[in-house]
């Protein structure tokens with residue numbers, strides 16, 4: 001079984017995208033994304049794939065989830081997220097790289113979330129889902145002037161149930 005890791009950059013108002021683009025350009029975040037994901041399979045939704053300025057992301061198997069896209073030479077295409085995850089099951093790690101629709105669906109499978117939290121609000125039309133504290137705990141945090149790199153890890157079921165009872 002792979003470790004399933006969601007990787008995303010989100011503004012304070014949960015925006016992750018606007019009209020198929022990132023609303024910001026932060027080179028440190030792009031480097032962070034590349035450093036973490038390089039060498040590992042990257043699963044993304046069809047709209048995110050289409051929005052990539054350069055395809056495929058180099059040095060990583062690019063895997064697209066779509067019911068409409070046909071298999072191309074640059075990427076493997078699967079008609080479901082579960083099918084894409086199954087395809088990657090022999091890899092120690094797999095990264096879920098967006099966008100909003102895929103993040104929402106992947107929250108139930110993910111073991112951890114690598115979140116870049118940008119300390120500003122942006123206009124946009126794609127959002128990151130809620131990261132509920134009964135399910136996720138902050139494991140590591142690196143604060144920078146305008147953003148933070150935060151790693152969340154899924155709480156084990158026992159402690160999540162305990163929290164619910166205590167609430």
Ligand SMILES: NC(=O)c1ccc[n+]([C@@H]2O[C@H](COP(=O)([O-])OP(=O)(O)OC[C@H]3O[C@@H](n4cnc5c(N)ncnc54)[C@H](OP(=O)(O)O)[C@@H]3O)[C@@H](O)[C@H]2O)c1
Nearest residue numbers: 008009017020021045046047048066067098099100101102
């Ligand atoms: N800030 C970040 O970290 C970040 C990262 C990535 C993307 N983004 C942004 O997110 C936005 C795109 O997100 P989005 O929600 O609009 O689109 P998306 O999640 O990238 O792609 C949605 C498409 O993926 C396919 N899909 C999703 N779930 C599926 C399933 N269960 N089975 C089969 N196909 C499935 C469908 O393609 P078909 O219609 O072809 O079936 C669907 O239309 C853009 O603005 C992008 O810039 C931000």
